[in-house]
Amino acid sequence: MTPLSRSLTVEGPGVHRLGRGPLPEPGPGEVRVRVAAAGICMSDREVYDGHRDPAFVRYPLVPGHEWSGTVDAVGQGVDPALLGRRTVAEGFRACGRCARCREGETSLCTAGYDETGFTRPGAFADHLVVPARLLHPLADDADLRAAALLEPAAVTAAAVRAGAPEPGERVAVLGAGTLGLLAVQLLAAYSPAELAVIDPRRRRAAAGLGFGASEARGPGEAEEVRGRYDLVVETAGAPTTAADACLLARRGGRVVLTGMFAPGAAGIDPVHLSLNRLTVRGVFGASSAAWTYAVRAFTAGVLDPAPLITHEFPLERFAEAVALVGAGDPETGKVLLRP
Template structure:
């Protein structure tokens, strides 16, 4: 038997028990070890996610890790028992964007584990074997549950093309921001600043390699200083503020998920300063590979970001902490 959390509609969920799912040809079944809850999951539960990016009823859970315990027809049996994570986007692999390696821009339409397909807030999960990124034996599956946001950050870092010695700023010290600090610190920046109003989270950034931490008010004195600014907060003002932090001719990468009402980037400033502004939504296959390699080599350690863990039965308690917890609340995990 296998259990799963089903969100029937906004504000309504239940824990169900059913038969073990059976993998179809080309699929594997994963026994879930840990699944992270993020603000996107809270948006699904509250009904605030764009209707084109969720399909009710749904089993949420797009940040996860686990062990392959069954394979479908045509899948290499050597995968049995392997610790693994997997890409969430169900890219077609054949459209023009996929063939260019931009799998997160697949033109066949949005389709993602935990939003339009059953996710990992469950004992077991079915995924296409082609999306797996197997982990080394002995990998910490608790920490590996954060490799999905790490892949998003890897996409941002790769897009930003930070060079050794450059001045880099990260706006936001949440999960994405602190993972970004770890990856950027590995590239030997000349300065690595982190901007966040929460003093505790900013201090943690220093442990991860940041050289400067400040709140948004203090950051005003640093405007025009940075070669690269990686925005991770998705707050109403952070896109515009990130562009002000960048030097003339600098680069800005937006990774936060912005809600309607966010303050727009000033096009006059953008033009006169000749900024390059890029955005990231999800992660292509190359970014996943990058994040998994960084994790396997020890350059990336998500474990210190985890502050709370709950069984499936306490899904409501876990969800309440996400977006509603205090500044000490970091990554919240479900442990089926």
């Protein structure tokens, strides 16, 4: 009997089906991965609800860009030693040839947007096929449940690298969602003099204390520390958080914007920006270098995403799982699908 593989397909906004088909076969330069776990993030919720920019999604689609698994088949030209390896992989299908790719900025590839889980079949399935060149193999004993969060961790790593933290600095993280709490873990490794987490959800902000933050603040308390921080890492993507992050930075400070903002978000005051000589960087996705950074931090034990996971569901309960994401319950952290 021919082996079958399940996949969760979003046919269009609000419409999905769980189907079975032949095992996908890796082509030249590709591997097939047996999925261990796949995270659901707000981008996946936007895909399901039909709110994602049409330039960044292609229906019908098997979502799933945050995942971990084990290589169970290799295509022509791929090292057979990869068989049986636990792994994650970069989502962006960068061309590797354009000027941005040659500079190492693979998330800015000029060949056009192409990403696993958005324009290519993703990991809400038993198996997926990806280019072997995008793999980041893990240790033989790696926790694949936690490793499913290495995609958001790579985005966070891109933000931390852009912010260039130094020991003894005052640092603030604005937003205590998945990206924010992962940022706290990575930033704590630099031994900051202060590491504050700021979030309107008191319980979420307080969770940062368990990840290495020295203090947790709500929005009202944030006004007391305006102009205090050497580095501010914004992770929320809320309408006012870009402007708020700039107000928290000291004169000559650095701000990194990591959240995905919607049209209509409050702008940054150019007068404040200029007079205070702020350096503001944006982050979109993660380069190969950021992925390497995140995987190394995970392997070394500096980064442990496991405590962020609060819910796990089988593929059959996708509708229930996706409904939790973005619903506003402060008790909901990372939601996983476990094929």
